[in-house]
Amino acid sequence: MDEKDRRILACLQADGRMSNQELADRVNLSPSPCLRRVRQLENSGVIQGYTALVDEQAVGLSVTAFVRVRLQVHSTESVNTFERAIAGMDAVLDCYVMTGSADFLLRVLVESLKDYEEFVRYQLHAVPYVASIDTSFAYGHVKRATVFPRLKASD
Template identity: 65%
Template sequence: MDDKDRQIIRALQADGRLSNQDLAERVSLSPSPCLRRLRNLEAAGVITGYTALVDQKACGLPITAFIRIRLERHSESVVKVFDDHIARIDEVLDCYLLAGGDDYLLRVIVSSLEAYEDFIRRRIHAIPGVASIDTSFAYGVVKQTRVFPM
């Protein structure tokens, strides 16, 4: 990956709806080489997809919770069961495997505190092998970006 590829990635992270013509102009390439580079970045798995950024509050999901999970055991079967369950839960936007005291960090969005309680009782407590759940609620966002420093 060279500087031109990084310029393409930065431009698309800022605006994923750019046409190839507009993208080529932004990175000072002609359209054909720009499209070729873009396709190569996609084929190499550097660009993994395109999406719309949506305001969660406008969609009726104003509450963000960060949930730290500790498992009872770390056997392959317990971890697989947990991972499989989490992968199917729509409210979980991100799930990170951690080093340190906790095993996982989840970013979850819900419509209300009542919905959060229901989520914990019906979805998280239903997963075998969960030893502890610790939650922090976000009451504001200082910075949120999907643009990598390149």
């Protein structure tokens, strides 16, 4: 991956809806080579897809919870069971494997505290091997970046 590819990625992360012509202009390429580079980035799996950023509040998902989960045992079976269960939970937007006191960190998005309680009681508690659940609620949002730090390029 060269500097042109990095600039293409930065531009697409900032605005995935820009036309190929606009992208080509921004990275100083003609449209055909620019499109070839984008297709190569897609085919190689560097670009995994395109999406829209949606305001959680606007669609009624006003509660963001960061949930630290510790497992009772650390076996292949317990980890695989937990990961499979989490993969099927719509309220979980992100799940990270962690170092430190928690084994996993979840970002959960729900409509209300009541919905969060139901998520914990009926989904998370139902997962085998869960030893502890520790939740922090976000009450504000300071920054959301969409362009990776290494990709930021000066215009």
